[in-house]
Structure formats: C-alpha cells, structure tokens
Amino acid sequence: MEYRTLGRSGLRVPVLSFGTGTFGGRGELFGAWGATDVDGAREILARCLDAGVTLFDTADVYSDGAAEEVLGAALGRRRDEALISTKAALPTGSGPNDAGTSRHHLRKAVHDALRRLGTDHIDLFQLHAYDATTPVDEVLSTLDRLVEDGAVRYVGVSNHAGWQLMRALERADRHGWVRPVAHQVYYSLLGRDYEWDLMPLGAEEGVGAVVWSPLAWGRLTGRIRRGTPAPPSSRLHATAAAGPPVDDELLGDVVDVLDRIAADTGHTVPQIALNWLTTRPTVSSVIVGARDLEQLDQNLGAVGWELDDEHLALLDAVSRRPAPYPHFPYERQDGFAQLNPPMAGLRR
Template sequence: MEYRTVGTSGLVVSELGFGAATFGGRGRFFGAWGATDVDEARRMIDICLEAGVTLFDTADVYSDGASEQVLGAALRGRRDDVVISTKAALPTGDGPRDIGTSRARLHRVVDAALRRLDTDRIDLFQLHGFDALTPFDEVVDTLDDLVRVGKIRYTGVSNFAGWQLMGELAAADRRHRVRHVAHQVYYSLIGRDYEWDLMPLGLAEGVGALVWSPLGWGRLTGRIRRGVPLPETSRLHVTADAGPPVDAERLYAIVDVLTEIAEEAGRTVAQVALNWVSSRPTVAGVIIGARTEEQLRDNLSAAGWRLDDDQIRRLDDVSATEVPYPHFPYRRQEAFARLNPPAV
C-alpha cells in the first residue's frame, strides 16, 4: 500500500481508502448499497488494516447516521491507527435547521458526528455540498474555530464547482483561516469531468482529490457488458438515476479495453479501473466500498502495482470524451496547448 499526502498538507492517507456507505443499511437508497452491521464491519476493517488501509470515510447522511455509528463502534480500540473522514451539509430532515453549513449547524453536526463516531476528533471534515445561502466568510471562520478547539484536524469539500471551492480558499486566505486540503470528487473512466477545471485547480492550490465511486457506480466491475442483462443484485436498479447518465456504447467500449488489459496484467477488470484512477494527478486516495469480503479483497488488490504507459494510453483513448468549452482550444490547438498545458 502506498501512502500519500493530501494536497500540500501534512495529512497522510493510504492510496486506497474504505467507504462506509455500506454500513447501517437504513433507507431504500443506502439500503441498496449494503446493510453491514458492527460485527461484519469489524471484519471488513480487519481486512483493510491488514492490507495497510488507513483512511475510512463516511457521512452523516449515510443511513441516517447509522454508518457513522457502526464505523465508530467497529473502530473501538484502534482509533489511533486510522484516519476518519466524515461529511455534512446535505439535508438530514425537513426543517430549516436540518440543512446547510451555517455556523450554528456546523457546530451542531460536528458534535453529533463525534458522538456517533465515539471519538474526540474528526481527522478530515468535509462539506458534502455547496451551501449558496451561507457566506464564504462564515463557513471558513466556523471551520477555523472547530480546528482550533481540536474537534477537527483538517477540512475539505465534496462535489464543489471550481468557483465554489476557490471562493472558500480565497476567503480563508483573506481572513487567515485554515484552508481546505481535500476535495472528495466523482472520477472514473466513465466520468472524467473532474479533469477540466477541478484537477488544474487542485494542482494550483494544493488541494488533493479523494475519489468516490471510482468504478462508476458499479459499472466498471466487469459484470456489465454488451448483450448481458444488468445483474439482479446490482445496486444500479435503485441508484442509477442518482448519478450522471452514461452512454451504453461508450461504457461497453471501455469495459472491452479493461478486459483486455486485465488479461494481460493478470488482474480483474475492477482492479485495472481502480489502478487507473489512483495513478492520476492530484489523486491522494481512492475510496472503495464492498458488501462482501470477496469484493473487498479484490478491490484491495488494485494497490501495490502500476499499469504501464501503453495500458494507460489505451484507457485514456477509449474513455476520452468531447472537450467542453472553454477547454477545447487548449486541447485541440497547439498554440493554446503551449500556453496552458493540460494537467493530464
């Protein structure tokens, strides 16, 4: 297992992290992901620790807080061996106090997360989505307060647009507050939008990426292929509409190349897809999830080796998409490309 700093911070995480969205199993959406209880979670964490995983990620909305509770209970007695990441901002109820990142709510949700996780500090606390109703200054001041009293160690965001992240970084700089060090993002061979704005921003501002859904909502496991029905056990039956649309023919073409490379490398399709993401610029950690020990062990085997240059090129080529404006001149025209070289 490789260990990397997150952006230009001193926070060190394992190349692969474990996502605890499968813990708890409350509600139709997260119930489709998994319903791992405390005993099963302890076994999953044992396997992760044996493989060198240090990063464990959750959120207050995962199974209505049950994910944090199960993770905290399963980590009891080994808290100092791991990095705990959690997130808040999304609605946890129907009331006006149940959403957002206002000063009052941030203090409340952090205290609640500490209780559920049964810990005295959160190693990485991330804003789960952008709150357009709370000023940048209020957010960064509050996070700075929480860091100074020791309730959280580092801060980050998730699912922010470039201007939203830059707004908070600029406010933190202007007010001499702690800066975000991480951006938890969707990034995969079938979802490469992260590369256009957010990756260059991460490089310029020292913000590292923690990647969620690196297998494209379960589409890059090798089980979804041309002419084969969606497996009955796939969570896509419930969760597909929650993610970005995927062109079926493009997916099948990518899986074809993944299969070829997996055979060459003696790996599985999922391992190749995870390894590609892990090798990308700014990526500090790739968050994997699993409902079974077999899935977990397979995904953990994506670490400790690297695709060769030709294999990466083939995956880059088959997964490439039309470059959006204003980026296309910088990719298509030599003069623009020399002026502003692409991050990848």
C-alpha cells in the same frame, strides 16, 4: 500500501481508502447499498487496517447516521490506528436548520458526528455540498474554530464547482483561516469531467482529490458488458437514478479495453479501473467499498503493481471525451495549446 500527502498538508493517507456507504442499511437508497452491522464491519475494518487502509469515509446522511455509529463501534480500540473522514451539509431532517453550512448547523453536525462515532475528534471534515445561502466567511470561520477547538483536524469540500472551491480558498488565505486540503469528487474512466477545471485547480492550490464512485456507480465491476444488462443482484436497479449518468456506448468501449488489459495482465476489470485512477494527477486517495471480505480483497488487489505505458495510453484514449468550452480551443488549436501545456505534465 502506498501513502500520499493529502493535498498540500502534512497528513499522509493511503492511496486506497474505505467508504462506509454499505454500513447501517437504513433508508431506500443506502438500504440498497448494503446493511453491514457492527460485527460484519469489525471484520472488514480489521482487514483494511491490516492491509494499510487507514482512512475511512462516512457522512451524517449515510443511513441516517447509522453508518457513523457502526464505524465508531466497529473501530473500538483500534480508533488510534485509523483516520476518520465524515461530511455534513445535506438535509438530515425537515427543520429549517437541518441542512446547509451555517455556523449553527456545522457545529451541531460535528457534535452529533463525534457522539455517533464515539470519538473526540474528526480527522477530516468535509462540506458535503455547496450551500449558496450561507456567507462563505461564516462557513470558513466556523471551520477554523472547529479546528482550533480540536474537534476537527483537517477540512475539505465535496461536490464543489471550481469557482466555489476557489472562492473558499481565497477567503481562507485572506483571513488566515484553515483552508480546504481535500476535495471529495466523482472521477472514473466513465466520468472524467474532474479533469477540466478541478484537477488543475487542485494542482495549483494543493487540494488533493479523494475519489468517490471510482467504478462509476458499480458499472465497472466486470459484470456489465456491451449488450449485457446488469444482473438481477446489481444494486444499480435501485440506485442508478441517484448516481452519475453514463453513456452506454462509452461503457461498452471502456469495458472492451479493460477486458483486453485484464487478459494481458491477469488483473480483474475493477482492479485495472482503480489502478488507473491512482496514476492520475492530484489524486490523494481512491475510496473503495465492500459488502464482504471477498469483495474487499478484490479491491485491495488494485494496488501494489503498475500498468505499463501502452495500457495507460489505451485507457486514456478510449475514455477521453471531447473537451467542453472554454477548453476545446486549447486541445485543438496549436496557438492555444502552446499557452496551456497538457495535464499529463502535472505531478500527481
């Protein structure tokens, strides 16, 4: 397993991490993802740790907290071998303070997560969403105190716009508070919006990407092709509306190229899609999921080898979408492009 620093921090994380959205099985959305219990999770986590996958991602809203409970119980005595990442901000109840990033909610969320996880610290704590109703200084000073108290080791954000993250970084630097070192983002061959603003920001400010849904909400598993609907067993039938939108023509074009590369390399469609992400600038870790050991082993096969330059160029070309404003002048006009070198020049 390859390890990378998490953004501009000293914490080393595996290039593949494991997401626990399939743990617990509570609720309509997460019940459709999976219902792995403690015994099943213990087998999966053991296989992960033995393969060098040491970072496990969860959240308080995953199965109404059950995912954290299963993760903590399944790790058991191997807790010290693992890094735990969890998130809070989304609603966990109907009360007026059951959501957001207020000092009240964040401190309670961390306390509750520690209890469910059965641990004394969270290695990476992330704001699951931007909260426009809470002053940024209140959010950051609270995170700083949580780190000072030892309840949290590192902090990050998730699903933030560029200006929201930059505002947090500027305020943290101004006051000497702990700054976010991770941004948990959607990024895949079918959704490269991360590249326009968040990737350059991450490179400039030392914020590493922790990628969620790298297979585009299950569309790049190799089971869906042009003109072929998702099989009856696909969780897409129950979860598609909650995930990122995908253009069917783009899906067909990308899978055609993935099939061609699979024939050339002997690797599977999802392995190639995951491997491509590990080559992208600012990516610290790519979160994979699995409902059983067979699926996990398939995902683990995405690392330990490299795509050649020809295959990388094919994937880049087929998945690239026209740049939105204000980016398109820099892509299409020489004068603008001269002032803004392409992202390919960035170091990972």
